[in-house]
Amino acid sequence: MSGDPISNNVVTLTVNGETQQRVAAANRTLLEVLREDLGLTGTKYGCELGECGACTVLIDGIAVLSCVTLALHAEGTEVTTVEGLAQGNVPHPLQAAFAELGAAQCGYCTPGMLMAAKALIDSESNPSRDEIRQALAGNLCRCTGYNKILDAVSLAAGKA
């Protein structure tokens, strides 16, 4: 609240390989810092209550919901967002598979879906369709009916 005494702190994060320092109020979420302070709008909001998965990013390789993660809690960590997934202009196999197989329609859930999928295939190189379903069950999509996302993650898992 404006005028309320919320202490500001300096937070140091490594985002997509670049170390960043920002002043962040104690109540500021990682999602807000990424989108508003760092201009990384690839990461989306869809509920701001940790219900939809659109804001999924990786912290030290683990998929987390950035809308319910305080920026200060990410101090000293490595954060990966959808903008950090490709190597330059070479897309990550997940990105290539999502594009090729029609796994994105409106595309709004896609960044969070990609990051949750990356966390999965980094830890389990050849997940079954059921493992993919379980791992991504916290990421909602209203367009695709999920099947083409399943296909894309399966395809990419073999190549990642």
Add this chain to the structure above:
Amino acid sequence: MVYSVVGRRGPRVDATDQVTGRTTYAGDINLPGMLVGGMLQSSEAHARIVRIDTTAARAVPGVHAVITGVDLPIAYGIFPVSQDEHALAVDKVRYIGEPVAAVAAVDVETVERALSLIEVEYEPLDVVTNIDEALQTGIGIHNEAGGDNVHRRAALEFGDVAAGFEGAHLVREDVYFFGGNTHAALEQHAAVATAGPDGRVTLWSSTQVPHYLHRTLEKVLEMPAARIRVIAAPVGGGFGGKTDPFSHEIVSAKLALETGRPIKIVLSREQVFYAHRGRHPVLMWVKTGFEADGQITAMHFKSFLDGGAYGSYGAASLLYTGALQTTTYKIPNYKFEGVRVFTNKPPCGPKRGHGTPQPRFALECQLDEAAADLGIDPVAIRRRNLVEPFSVTVNHLRITSCGIAECLEAVVEQSGYSAKHGALPEGKGIGLALGAYMSGAGLPIYWNDMPQSEVDIKVDRGGGVTVFSMATDVGQGSTSILAMMVAEVLGLEPDDLAMVTADTDLTPVDLGSYSSRVTFMAGNAAKEAAERIRDRVVTAVADELGLARDVVVAEGGRVGAVDDETKTLLWADAVRAAISREGPLTASGAYRAPDLAGPYRGAGVGISPAYSYSAAVVEVDCDLETGEVAVTKVWLAHDVGRAINPLLVEGQIEGSVYMGLGEALFEEQAFRGALHRGPSLLDYKMPTFVEMPPVESILIETDDPEGPFGAKEVGQGPLLPVIPALANAVHDALGVRITETPITAAKVVAAQRDMARGGSGRFGPTSVPDHDFGRLTQVDPPEGFDA
């Protein structure tokens, strides 16, 4: 006809941006000096506003503007006949969540603090929350003097239903209820507005209808349309939920005008649930007569729509609950009576299938019940009644290409329906249903004689082709489909083209992404524009190379002799030849649907230049103890006319199946009185990866004579049969007949218990209000109608 691009399975033209996070949705736009806007919502369901005091809010440091209803006094609404909304409530509030005041300030925290300091004194009024109350009480939500909450009525009879029932072997009367639900697109609605000292306003919004929004802003802001620019940013899911002009769009523009600063308003998820415009709850009574062999002799359909607090698209929604019953089955005598009422809840509007999933649910469930009564199977009763291609319906709808029979046979065969129905172990079941939908509403929302879609194409001297269209990509892939059609005509690849879409300053009008109109209407316009470009280039190349014009083709990036590669020019050289001869290489194309309306009031709803057809088979596995229904597989055949891109067609089918299953099983825009029961994505249950079954998509191509390359719609039609097919599968599995959606575990258990006690095993409403629908319009069937 062999095409090189049309029919090719491939990614969207914007896929790379989507998967790299570069797609810029409205909420991603940040402008220098931008302020945050927010809206105060009514805490009352129905109340007179006695006083609003904004003094304390204005005094908060960082607040730049506070506005209320007096600042935006002009009423508007998407339909010319329903100009009943204000951006901020004037005098009265009609639902909890209705915007009452707005603030622009330096940050979200300051906005929230200022909103909390706005004092609104309400004088509460009695509240109307359901159809019965709306029809029976004297509380007038809009018409205070008359105390009547009827928004619209309709009463139409085609042929003679009494005679049809008289000769029938079986007459069934059934009551069904379709629960309300909402779109819940993952992107919350967002708008960004700027207004400079030059007196121009620019608004970026997550809207499906930039043209209609443009018109609304012209009216409400009292500014010339030529000084307002509306840009539809890529929409993060629409499903009909972003087809009304919304308060936050108007308010952000007004606040930008007041402050001279860019304004961004993003609705919270809770506000999205209150903005709603979703599926109407509809109570339905269906009386249908059948011959012994299942042939329908007559149908009388009554629908009661709970419209919520405002008109929105309701005048059309009402008629849609009665319009398309006749597009799948021959109904020789048909009567429709309907009423839409106002209640003190968020306004209902169009959601995928707009007004037709509800009657489709009723009709397809009743067909299964009638089949059982007659001792024939559900496939046979449908086969007996199918509409024919190139026919006309009793209510004057023109049918052109029609693959309903092929759809039915395909799902029956591939699912093994006939061997399974009635033969699976207890708890397992299989259900069937059909559906049809429009390839675009035949008429625009406001009366005019202009095209419904226009497309411009400009070709650069380097050969670059830019396509300008107001068609709005809401995820359905409209930009990709238009690119493929233009590329096909010009002999180029879709990614050779630059696509400029959905911007009122840059693109010619397309009415918007609603009623499944874009592939058909904008597609025809794009094809025409491209053909005009091609014809000029072909003529220039023929002259240049001394060829007869009719042997010159554009393909593979070259233009020239069809059978001699040495007599061709590269596309860019061909373009320069055309520009050298006749100057700038630009062309426009347009589409307006033929005049199809029948000779009666209300005939404008339901007409379309072409109908898509769908058939669904759903297989379920029900938990005998808990009543939970798990869907194990869905087969969905869809007559899309021609699949411009089979990958995208499958995507629309799978997405429709998903959304249909969600509505059938879980989704409910439910209220305790007038208060939303759970306006969050946690409380509003929707299918996740875990609940979603595999889908077998079967594409049927019937090559529509008026569709671009033969194409018809696919975005909405495939949803329609899914819901009744699931209900029919649950009946097959357990013997219970759930006559209201969603088909929750609790309802299944209640029906099972009823059956165990010797009851019918039906769960749902049993009666409809006794209501006078007004003067009946008697309409003769059209000439050539084959009863």
